[in-house]
Amino acid sequence: MRIHNPYTKGKAGSDSASFPPLESLLQQLVIVRNDDSSQNHTMGIQSQLRNGAVKACKKRATKLKCKRRVQSTILGGVAFIAAKNCKICVAQTKVKSGVRAHVPHRSHHKLCPKNRKTQGWKSDMTVYFEKEMAKNIAINNAPIVPMPIDPNRLRNSDNFFGSFAGHQKEAATTVKQVNSFNKSTSSDQFTPRDSQIMNDIANPAIIREAVEETMKLLEVPNSSDFPKFFGKEKSYPKHIGAAVNYLYHVLAHKKPLSTDVGLYTTSTAKEAYSKWLQFFRPGEAQFTFPQEVCDGTTRPSPIYHLLEGQSIIYLDWKLVSPVTTLYCPNCWRTKKVQVPLSHSRSNWAHSTSLFPVWTARGTPIWCILMNYECKAKGECCKSRFAANDGRLLTSLPAHVRQAYPVDPRYATGGFHLAECITSDLDILMKTYASGSFISRKMYRRLCNAYVSKVQTYLSKNPSAEIPLFDDFTNGFYPPSPASIRKIFESAEESAETPYGYSFKDRYTRELQSVDVEPDDAVAFDWTFQLIKNYILPGAKAAFTGIKGKTNEIISLVIVPSTKTADVSHALIQSRQKRESFSPTVVYTDTCPNAMVFYKAIFGNTIEMKLGLFHLIQRIIDTLDQKCKLYWQCLVDLQRCLYGYLPGPLSRLISSLKDGTFDSNGRNYSSEEIDQLRHSKKWKQRFSSFLPKTIHTASVAETELVRWIAAYQGRQDDEGRFIFSGKTVTTTKNQFPKLQYVTDPENIEMNLEIPAPSNSPHGIPKWISRRPESHLEKFHEFLAHVANSGTGRNLADILTLGGVSEFNVAARHKSRILQRKIEGQERTIPTHFEDIPPYFDHSLLIEINRQAAALKLKRPFENTTECKPNNGELFLSSYFEEQQARNISRLSDKDTGICRCDSCKTFRPETIVGSVESATFLHERGRAPPMTTKDEISCPPIPQPVPNSLQLCVPPRTPPMAAEDKIYCPPIPQPVPNSIQLCVPPRAPPMVTEDRISCPPIPQPVPNSLQPCFPPISMAPPPNIGVGYIPNWTNCFWPNTLGYACAPSQQQPQSTCCVEFADYCQKKRFGQNPIGRPPHGKSCPKKIIRLNGAYW
Known part of the structure; x- marks a missing residue:
């Protein structure tokens, strides 16, 4: 028989409070042998297990560490305590005590009494019955709230009881039961008291009471019924949270x-949808x-x-x-x-x-x-x-x-x-x-x-x-x-x-979709105000282009300089990637400079023009605007360059005199009209009725000479001179450029718009198709598209968006003008004619496509479709790539044409035997190409000059074309550092029937002689074409024209011209000259810097 020892120690990790099963106890009640092996399972020999009193005491002392401090259940489990075992309750307790803790957004522990589904130990069915019981008790105990009856219902009740005599009208009241919160179960679940109230759940009185009941919970913020939507972390106001809570629970549905x-x-479901x-x-x-x-x-x-x-x-x-x-x-x-x-x-x-x-x-x-x-x-x-x-x-x-x-x-x-x-x-x-x-x-x-x-x-x-x-x-x-x-x-x-x-x-694709037809004119110019809108280090200007027919923008890139080499890539990409980009006339602000560059890109047949605005503005900038003679002088200057067609001008003057032009019927006298011509009002009011006609070069030059003689040295009654020190020189410098200002013969630059039928004066308006003036107006618009100092991407978006809307408005105005010319009736008020009705034409095309798919009429006409993106870059995107190309030096040194991988396939147009090409290449530092029929011979390179001489070498003059032979002298080789030659320009070539020869290069000057620079000007040689621009200088050779002996003075090696030498001398003597270091017109540095940039 096995005897069970109740004091036997269990296995490690077993529960001390557990009991062996009953079957194991019954199995132990059997007779077994009392051998030694059975003693290990029973009491055993206890005397052999004694370890002494000290060791036993230590063992008893260590039992405190193994004491179970957790309350155990009857079956050996651990008792659940919500304040310790529920993570939600633990976090909420910390928050209430002022400790910052994160409260998880999930339900309480399933044994926690605050769990709404289980409520701790309760079953789901028990929880359901308790909730239903609480609802019924709340409905039965709800107070009766009197509310006024609808007036229509009172009126119907009067009609119903009106046929009965002796009826006494009682106060009309009705009872409606409203919703309330069951605070014992849930704080943020709103339930109705009665099903009849669901027919009026959107009533303001019902919503008001529900929200007020919810807002009362704010009085006890630490209670368990405090709603979550009243937490401090919520961004919406508390009255919004209470109203949304009512709305959400009323509209709960599956x-x-x-x-x-x-x-x-x-x-x-139908009842929920009706709510x-x-x-x-x-x-x-x-x-x-x-x-x-x-x-x-x-x-x-x-x-x-x-x-x-x-x-x-x-x-x-x-x-x-x-x-x-x-x-x-x-x-x-x-x-x-x-x-x-x-x-x-x-x-x-x-x-x-x-x-x-x-x-x-x-x-x-x-x-x-x-x-x-x-x-x-x-x-x-x-x-x-x-x-x-x-x-x-x-x-x-x-x-x-x-x-x-x-x-x-x-x-x-x-x-x-x-x-x-x-x-x-x-x-x-x-x-x-x-x-x-x-x-x-x-x-x-x-x-x-x-x-x-x-x-x-x-x-x-x-x-x-x-x-x-x-x-x-x-x-x-x-x-x-x-x-x-x-x-x-x-x-x-x-x-x-x-x-x-x-x-x-879409903005980029719309700009890429603008084509230039062969019979159109374009204008290119630089603007600087746009750069203020960017935070873009290294950006200097924005290169813009416009077409003449519709005044749409065709090019818009940001460049690091005003060199033509920086815009070469943009123009080549437009030529290659657009369907048509071949203008007939090109206006630039640098004409005739960079003429070879534009002809190399657009072809030798294009006609280069200089804008009238740029030519006249150079002269106006030298006048004193505060002088009382300013307007008189300005009007006379304008008369020297252009006039008005006699027919429109006479009709306008007649209309002003007879009072038909003025809305009040005022009659202007000749003196008043003349006063108007000398004020801003003339251009503001009457410029659209007067088409301009530009004078020829000879007439304009004669009138300018007369204008200089009339106003040079004149001053007003306050002693203020109208001319400055640069006015005469600047005006005379424009004489060779007057031939480029005239209008082209193959394009009509003035478009007549017939007067409307209700016009009292009947004078038609005229629209100028000169693209240069419209481009200047666009520059003014472009400066205000974005604010200053925005980011690169945002500035690109704003600028491209403004340009896109500008092009849409330009196309809209062009269509309106065409309708006026054709005599169509106006359907839009006059004050809305210039405003396009739609700007997003891509959306209009998509709507038209949907209508066509339904076999309906397309609702929108005159839409412009955006072509697929061809890869052209604009604004800052182009600027970043151009900087990389400049570092890699991908442009040609002679012509400035871009030679990158995408531009290699472009073959620039060659100009054979033209004076402009020779001048262009010569200013670049290389001889012009061999393009004559018979022979072009060049003399040998001059020998180096001794180190003791100082010579200044100006750029060589271009060769003169002849029928049989052109003799082109070579470009001088670089002079050693210790030598600085002062070489005057070559004498004009001797034109003969068979040969054009240039005199040999003068010999060096002895060391003891110092060249003299008399103020002598050279006249252009005879029989030279109109495009010839002499390279003036004040430097002459002493052995050919005479020299004066002077003590030798060592000039600095950096001196490139006389003007710069004077500037350096003033600096050495302690003076502080104002402005940038000056360079003469013949200075090689200035010629290289101005080539392809400014005049």
Whole structure:
């Protein structure tokens, strides 16, 4: 028989409170042998296990460390204590005691009494019965609230009892039961008292009472019933949270998991959808809290008064449009597979959070958003989308997504801007680049909204105080200017558009789509004000181009300098990648300089012109604008260069004299008309009625000589001279360029616009087609497109957007003028004629395509389609690549033509035997090409000059073309560092019938002689073409023209011309000359610097 020892120690790690099973005890009640082996399982020999009193004491002392400090259950388990074992309760306890701790967003432990589903030890059925019992008790114990009956119902009751005599009318009252909170079970679940109240759940009185009941919970913030949506981390105000909580629980409903299945058709589902329709119209998702009627019997509620006019969006697309299926945008774009999305929890159900949408009223619209997930069977991307995600909005039909008042391009980030703001933002950002203007405007309207709330609340004779401004906003303010600029930049780069590419890409493609026909004129110029809009180190100017027919911009790049080599790549890319880019006439501000460069790109047949604005502006800049003779002198200067057609001018003067031109019928005298011509009003009022005609070069030169003689040395009564010291010199320097100012013969530069039928004077208007003046107007517009100092990407977006709108407006004006010429009737008011009705033509083309697919008439005409992106770069993108090309030195040193990989296939036009090409190449430092029929011979290179001589070598004059032979002297070789020659220009070549010879290069001057530089000017040689520009200098050889002996003076090696030597001498003597170091006209440094840049 085995005897069980109750004091036997269990195995390590076993529970001391556990008992052996009953079967094991019964099995031990058997007879066994009393041998030695059985003693190990029973008492054993205890005397042999004694270890002494000291060791036993130590063992007993260590038992304190192994003591179980946790309360055990009867079966050996651990007792559950909510304050220690529930992580939610532990974190909440720390927060209440002032310790910062993170409270997890999940339910309490299943054994915790605060778990709403299990309530600790209770079963699910017990919890359900207790909740139903609490609802019934709350309904039975609810107080009766008297409410006025509808007046229509009273009127009907009067008619009903009117036929009965002796009826006594009683006070008409009715009893309605409203909703209340069950504070014993849940603090943020609102349940109705009676099912009859569900027919009026959107009534302001019901909403008011529900919100006030919820707001009372704020009085006990540390209670267990304190709602989550009243937490400090919530951005929305507390009255918004209470109202949304009521709205969310009233509209609680069940729907299928997948969005490709319609709503349930059960009675419960139909009842839930009927509740939805009480708050929202079909196809809408925005509910605005109605205004509470103030009849004088009840006091207004300050909480509900803040809710009046406030909107809430409940964005659940299956409730907005039950027949619409939501497909995963990622699966469609990557795999072209339509995978239906599945419903997930809303942001309010998940974390009691709301999404803000800022409106023009200043107060945001708070949104409850349903979340969706791509988790269909098979291959899916597992992506999650909020209901207001821009990708999801783009995939929805237009009539469905209009329930959410946000453009899909702006549907990114932690807040959204409503269309009423973004429509203004698109205009204002391209005008002022002022995100701060929008931000301050929204903040000001938010403050005004609170002032209006307080004013209307006090007018209702309230008894309670209205919440302060901090409670009205809860610290949530409009976005900052930086946030607005960031969301605008993100929207411009977003591809969430109906046509599939971003606005920035559309701006670039529209500029690339502008073609230049062969019978058109273009103008190129540099502008500098645009660079102020950028933070772009190294940028100096912006190169712009415009076409003459429609005044559209054709080129816009930022360059590190005004050299033609920096714009060569842009012009070559336009020639190669556009369908047509071959103008007939090219206007530049440097003509006749860089003539060979433009002819090499556009062909030898183009006609180079200098803009009248640039020529006359050079003279005007030298006049004294404060002199009283300024306007008289300016008008006479304009008469020297251009005049008006006699017919329009005579009709205008006649109209001014007979009073038909003035709206008040005023008759102008000849003296008054002459006074108008000498003022700004003449150009502002009458320039559109007077077409200009530019004088020929000979007439203009004669008139300018007369003008100089008339005003040189004249001064007003205050002693102020009208001419400055540079006026005469600058004017005479323009004489050789007058031939390039005249209008081309093959293009009509004045376009007549017939006068309207209701015009009192009947004088037609004239539109100038000279592209240079329109380009200068564009420069003024371009400077105001963006604000100064913006980032590179944002400045590019604003500038390209402004240029795109400028081109759309230019095409619109061109079509309007064509209609006027054809005599078509006007359908748009005059003050709106210059404003294009639509700017996004890509959207119009997409709408026309949808109409054509439905076999309907296209609603939009005169649309311009954007061509695919051809790779041309503009603005800062071009600047960065051009800097890399300049470092790699990819442009040709002689012509400035780009020789990069993409431009290698371009073959520049060659100009055979032209004086301009020889001049151009000669100024570049190389001899012109051998292009004569018979022979071109060059003499040998001169021998080096001894080190003791100092000579200054000016650039060589171009060779003169002859019929048989051209003799071209070579370019001098570099002089050693210790030698500096002062070589005068060569004498003009001797023109003969058979040969053109140049005199030999003079011999060096002896060391003891110093050249003399008399102020002698050289006249141009005879029989030279009009394009010849002499290279003047004041330096002459002493052995050919005479010399004067002077003591030898050592000149610095850096002296390149006489002007610079005088400047250096003044610096050595301690003077501080004003301005940059001057260089003479014949200075090689100045010639190289000005070649292809300025005159």
